[in-house]
Amino acid sequence: MGIEKGYIQVYTGNGKGKTTAALGITLRTLCAGNRVFFGQFMKGQDYSELKAPEYFDNLDMEQFGTPSFVRGEPSPEDIENAKKGLARMKEVLSSGDYDMVVFDEINTTLFFKMLKVEDVLEVLDLKKEGTEVILTGRYAPQEIIDRADLVTEMREIKHYYNAGVNARVGVEN
DSSP states (O other): OSSSSSSEEEESSSSSSHHHHHHHHHHHHTTTTTOOEEEEETSSSSSSSGGGTTTTTTTEEEEOSSSOEEEEEEEHHHHHHHHHHHHHHHHHHTTTTOOOEEEEEEHHHHTSSOOOOHHHHHHHTTOOOEEEEEESSSOOOHHHHHOSEEEOOOOSOOGGGGGGGGOTTTTOO
């Protein structure tokens, strides 16, 4: 068990599937017997995946957001939650206790200037050799892309949201 050589992966772009991809690789890693920490920035809503630790003893999940989405300018509470989240991720990444660490929606926090790119890069510097790191969210800054070993861009071609379909439990939520 464990990951011999861990890399940094980024899932970005305007298409659906960034968090879903991170959850997919999380499942694969858990089923290989490895430990995963999944930190969700900008999220405080009740997503179905939050039940996953009930099924996997080797999974820890925490949210660093509020129940409402950031629209326009982030609130002082949004910014404070992002800073607390990054501090928590720093603890997690430097501990070496996890084989995979997911920074879900971290790129979006950077886009909204809730965190500084250099602070996130400083935390990434703490990555242990055998730890895989996943960063998700739209608008990945060039500095994050440059640091990553793998970058995938999800590009929206067609989406049923545009036809008025809301998020569905078990699919988008």
